[in-house]
Amino acid sequence: MVGLSLGEKQFIQGGIAQDIRSDGRKRLTYRPIYVETGVIPQANGSARVRMGATNVIASVKAELGKPSSLQPNIGKVSIHIDCSPTAAPAFEGRGGEELSTELSNALQRCLLGGKSGAGAGIDLSSLVVVEGKICWDLYIDGLVVSSDGNLLDALGASIKAALSNTGIPKVQVAAGASSDEQPEVDISDEEFLQFDTSAVPVIVTLTKVGRHYIVDATSEEESQMSSAVSISVNRKGNICGITKRGGAGLDPSIILDMISVAKHVSEQLINKLDSEIAAAEAEDES
Amino acid sequence: MHCSHAVFRTRAVNTAAGSAYAEFGNTKVIVSLFGPRESKKAMMYSNIGGLNCNVSYTTLATLSREQGSNHQEYSMMLYKALEGAIILETFPKTTVDVFALVLESAGSDLPVVISCASLALADAGIMMYDLVSSVSMSCLDRNLVIDPNLEEEHCQDGSLMISCMPSRCEVTQLTVTGDWSTPTLDEGMQLCLDACAELAKIMRSCLRDAALGCQE
Numbered sequence: 001m002v003g004l005s006l007g008e009k010q011f012i013q014g015g016i017a018q019d020i021r022s023d024g025r026k027r028l029t030y031r032p033i034y035v036e037t038g039v040i041p042q043a044n045g046s047a048r049v050r051m052g053a054t055n056v057i058a059s060v061k062a063e064l065g066k067p068s069s070l071q072p073n074i075g076k077v078s079i080h081i082d083c084s085p086t087a088a089p090a091f092e093g094r095g096g097e098e099l100s101t102e103l104s105n106a107l108q109r110c111l112l113g114g115k116s117g118a119g120a121g122i123d124l125s126s127l128v129v130v131e132g133k134i135c136w137d138l139y140i141d142g143l144v145v146s147s148d149g150n151l152l153d154a155l156g157a158s159i160k161a162a163l164s165n166t167g168i169p170k171v172q173v174a175a176g177a178s179s180d181e182q183p184e185v186d187i188s189d190e191e192f193l194q195f196d197t198s199a200v201p202v203i204v205t206l207t208k209v210g211r212h213y214i215v216d217a218t219s220e221e222e223s224q225m226s227s228a229v230s231i232s233v234n235r236k237g238n239i240c241g242i243t244k245r246g247g248a249g250l251d252p253s254i255i256l257d258m259i260s261v262a263k264h265v266s267e268q269l270i271n272k273l274d275s276e277i278a279a280a281e282a283e284d285e286s
Numbered sequence: 287m288h289c290s291h292a293v294f295r296t297r298a299v300n301t302a303a304g305s306a307y308a309e310f311g312n313t314k315v316i317v318s319l320f321g322p323r324e325s326k327k328a329m330m331y332s333n334i335g336g337l338n339c340n341v342s343y344t345t346l347a348t349l350s351r352e353q354g355s356n357h358q359e360y361s362m363m364l365y366k367a368l369e370g371a372i373i374l375e376t377f378p379k380t381t382v383d384v385f386a387l388v389l390e391s392a393g394s395d396l397p398v399v400i401s402c403a404s405l406a407l408a409d410a411g412i413m414m415y416d417l418v419s420s421v422s423m424s425c426l427d428r429n430l431v432i433d434p435n436l437e438e439e440h441c442q443d444g445s446l447m448i449s450c451m452p453s454r455c456e457v458t459q460l461t462v463t464g465d466w467s468t469p470t471l472d473e474g475m476q477l478c479l480d481a482c483a484e485l486a487k488i489m490r491s492c493l494r495d496a497a498l499g500c501q502e
Contacts, residue, residue, distance in 0.1 A: 070440075098362070105359045109463045113444070229460070239471055242462035249370045249415075249456025252479055256472060263468070 004220065012224050016209045022220070023052075028265055030216045033157065035276040037165040038284040045166025045195075047280070049158035051216065053148035058140065058158035060166045065137035067128065075127020075135040079107045080142070081155060087147040096144075099151075102245075106152055107142070110203055110232035110241035111159065121200035121240065122163065129171050136168060149219040152230050156203035161277045163200055165284075167192030201234035201241070202269050204262040208250070213258060215265055229258050233266035292485065294402070294492040296409040304410020308402035311435060312392035315399050317406040318385050325381035335377035339365040339384045341399055347391045360396055363459065367400045367420060367449035370458040373413040382412060393435035397422045400449050400459075405489055409496070416451035418458055419485040421478045423447075425464060430474050432481055446474045452483040 004012075015021050025031070031052035040046035043059040067075065081103040083096030090096070111121045127136040140162070142155045169192055207217040207228040214221060222228070227246030234240050239259065244250070292310050299305035302318035309315075325336055341360040364386065372382075384406065386399045397420035404418040424434040424442035431438055439445070444464020450457045457479075462471070 101358055102362060105362075109461060113464050234465075237468075239462060239466040239468065240464070242460055244457070244460040245366070247366075247369045249451055249454060249458045250460075251455060252450075252457055252475055255457060255460060256475070259468065259471065 004223065008220075009224055012221055013210050016212050016214055016221070019212075021214065023218070025216075027212060027214045028261070030269065030272070033272060033276055035157070035161050035273070035280045036284075037161055037277065037280045043162075044168065045162045045164075047158050047161030047165055047277075049154050049161060051150060051154050051157075052218065053146060054150055054154045055144075055146040056151065056154045056158050057143045057145060058155065058162040059143075060159075060162050061139045061141070062136045062166070062168050063139070064129070064134055064171075067132065067135040072132035073128055074124035075137065077112060077122055077124065077127075077138040077140065079111065079140045079159070080104055081107065081144065082141065083144045083147070087144050091144075103142070103144075103151060103155060106230060106241075106243045107155060107159065107203075109243060110156065110201060110230075113240065121160075121197075121234065123196065123199070126196075127168075130173055134171075134173075147219065149217045149222045150205055153203050153205050153216065156201075156232070157273055160197055160200045160202065160273060161280065163195050164197040164277050165281065166195050168195070169193075199234060201232040202266055202273060203230055203232045203241075204266050204269060205230040206258045206262055208246075208248075208254075208258075213261060229255060229262075231259055231262035231266075233263055233270075235270055237263055237267075239263075292488055294405055294489060296405060296493065296496045302406075302410075304406045304408070304412070306402045306405035306409055308398050308405070310394060310398045310433065312390055313395055313398050314389040315395070315402045316387050316389060317399065317402045318387075319382060319403075319406045319410045319412075320385075321382035321410075322377035322380035322412070323383070324379075325383075331379065333378045334374040335372075335379075336381035337365060337369055337372060337374070337384065338381055339368065339386070339403070341386045341388070341396075343388045343391060347388050360399065363396060363461070364400055364403060367418055367459040368403060368407070370456070371404065371414045371416060371418045371451055372407065373415060376413045382407075382410075391436075393437075393439050394422050394433050396420070397433075397447060397449070401485060401489065405492065408493055416453045416456075417486050417489055418449050418451055419482040419489060420447065420449035420459075421481040421485060423474055423478050425466065425470065425474070428470070430470070430477060432477060446471070446478060448475065448478040448482060450479060450482045452479075452486040 034050040037047045039048045040059045044062045046059040048057045083091040085092040206213040207225045226248040230243045232241040295307045298307035299318040305318040307316045400420035423446045424431045425444040449459040
């Protein structure tokens with residue numbers, strides 16, 4: 001990103017203070033969101049989300065595996081994000097690794113819930129095939145193709161869309177297997193189970209610039225931020241995860257205020273996303 | 287209240303510029319700090335100092351002799367918790383290296399690492415806006431438990447970790463996982479902030495004792 005001059009920085013800060021941002025949006029308005037599903041045919045589910053110039057792709061692959069011995073009745077999900085060098089030359093090789101790890105951890109925190117499995121966006125017990133022996137391992141991979149700020153929200157939205165596009169093949173377990181051996185399974189090529197994504201939360205990132213918060217910051221606005229809080233809210237209005245980024249300290253009352261703003265914004269975002277995903281799926285089928 | 291069995295010692299490592307040892311229940315952490323010194327990584331000129339954090343677990347730290355996978359994440363989280371508190375302008379062009387070693391992990395590891403690291407920074411004389419104290423809390427079936435141990439962490443429904451600078455009343459880092467309703471979150475945050483303030487008092491008295499001990 002090209003450096004900003006002092007005048008440009010003041011323009012961004014002043015605009016935000018007056019509720020008119022550089023592209024004409026208000027502080028709490030998102031950029032237009034476009035969702036396409038089924039972009040990667042080899043994956044079990046995939047989606048591509050565009051928010052302005054930010055472009056991310058998420059794909060879900062399911063493979064049969066063994067559940068962990070500590071929790072034998074739930075499947076496993078692993079989320080991994082990759083920042084591709086097409087987004088910025090700095091991401092080549094190890095450069096994007098720090099950002100990728102940060103994004104992966106934040107998404108795992110928001111989508112996978114507490115250790116007991118409560119609050120998870122994905123119902124892990126539906127991934128079990130044979131308890132203790134065979135379960136589905138979901139590998140969710142996100143790819144940042146082009147970055148213009150607000151990567152976390154875009155990735156969260158694309159994972160939600162990819163999960164709603166995901167079809168897990170139906171599995172027939174061979175009857176009569178003894179409890180010691182590995183049962184034989186027959187993976188069906190035709191029948192699929194769709195995921196229920198109504199509990200998957202969306203992530204709203206509130207970026208604090210000066211004394212005001214904005215939603216969906218572009219990378220110019222992000223360069224002026226003092227701190228950012230990403231809040232994951234589900235349809236019921238419960239908070240599923242919070243991550244604070246940025247160096248400056250925040251007063252706790254500001255954080256509580258941000259949480260209530262995020263809840264308010266998330267209602268519109270969830271509705272918008274759901275309608276976009278439904279439209280994308282309809283188009284995919286036709 | 288958990289703070290009663292918190293143990294802090296500074297000057298744990300003689301050869302380091304600053305160091306501290308902390309024990310919370312069974313979780314034992316030692317942090318040593320080198321710097322400000324020239325950094326091999328940062329070649330570019332920078333008019334503020336750099337901070338490099340590294341958190342590692344000894345192989346005997348956990349119950350089973352396996353390496354957990356959250357080391358890299360902890361290093362980054364330690365960096366984020368501390369960067370808001372250190373006055374980086376006081377050591378331009380140089381870097382402070384913070385190395386944290388978890389000797390025994392019994393729940394609530396990262397908050398202990400953060401508190402211990404800020405004590406080590408104070409021991410080394412690095413200028414800071416305030417001490418950073420950190421507390422984590424688990425939500426088990428609507429009961430809020432401060433400073434969970436390993437079993438409580440395993441079956442928690444949600445966790446909340448706050449690092450804050452108590453005198454400035456500023457939160458430097460906040461992470462929440464799991465399902466929280468807003469009133470529970472409010473209550474949890476308030477409890478954690480109070481616990482952080484208490485913890486900071488204990489940390490300060492440890493530093494005071496160490497300083498008085500040195501003068502004698």
